[in-house]
Amino acid sequence: MHAEGYNLIGVEVLYAETLPGLDNILAPNEEFVGEIIEITGKKAVVNTNEGEKEYSLNELFIRKTKHNIRNYLTFATSQQKSDEVLSVIERKRSDIYNPKKLYKEIANIAKALFNDKGSPILFQNKEGFCFTVDSNPLVVSNTIELKNPTFIFDPAAIKTTNTNPHNGLNNFGPYDSSIFDIKSPNVLCICNKTTRGSFTKFLSNLKEGLPQSKYFQKGLQKKYDLHNVTFNIKEVQNNMLSDYLMVIRDYDDNKPHLAIIEIPENFKLLKDEDNPYYQIKAKLLALEIPVQFVTSRIVNNHNEYILNNIGLQIYAKLGGTPWVLPTQRSVDRELVIVLVIAGLGKINM
Structure with a gap:
């Protein structure tokens, strides 16, 4: 990759160690070591937990994260081709990780x-x-035997479904629809000035839904029985912490019910102490304003599944209860474990 001209500075890498006598028998033992900070000749200096260490480039592999794979595909082909390849993989994820197929x-x-x-x-x-x-x-x-749970969408437990809970939301609305008091939420929305067009389109699809979709045809407003969702859109010139904090002022009585904030993908690569994500979140939590972050990549490449999940998170952060599960009277405490498997929905136990 270095010979191809790919920029490896800042890339997280794995160190591959071949066990003695097992060359071409067992795959090398791969261990995550850190990120490359310097390359000299055929050697790389890696910032590890034990300080800076030097490795041969032929002993290192990039960490197989979606971010790293996307960056390399973009370098090797183009941004458009990279997005197409990852989009195809995402659509086939449910088939790839189908338990019956894997077992076979x-x-x-x-x-x-x-x-x-x-x-x-x-x-x-x-x-x-x-x-x-x-x-x-x-x-x-x-x-x-794990049985499909029953999802309840009204206090009388008449409106129920034992399939996908989103089918119940589409048919019945949320469990607490009749008593939920934030029917017209005021939402503070912050985006970069250069992405306002795609951001407003994202917000429109989030609110109104996608007409041809299966799970998010109604959109946030109708699916969760809200009267009106108001988006108050603000812009920042740069993705600097000071720019965001200038928009987020100390609200009194008119503070928003929720904030939706667009952040760049590279925030994930920053150290915690230097990451505006955590400082913005801390500021909003201090003001008692729940926040929903979305990356620029999601804003530009959202689909019904992404919007559906974001809509559910927003309703929960507003204090809503989308559905409940049946319980049995007992002196013991019950623990409900929800496993989220990519592309397969939720399995409740």
């Missing part, structure tokens, strides 16, 4: 590697330690 692939690999005429294969080292690997999966008897 694992079973096929096991049959190819560990099938000795139907018998388990014995592995043994020089010290006599041995174990067997069977191509047939282990059958566990002490399992429990």
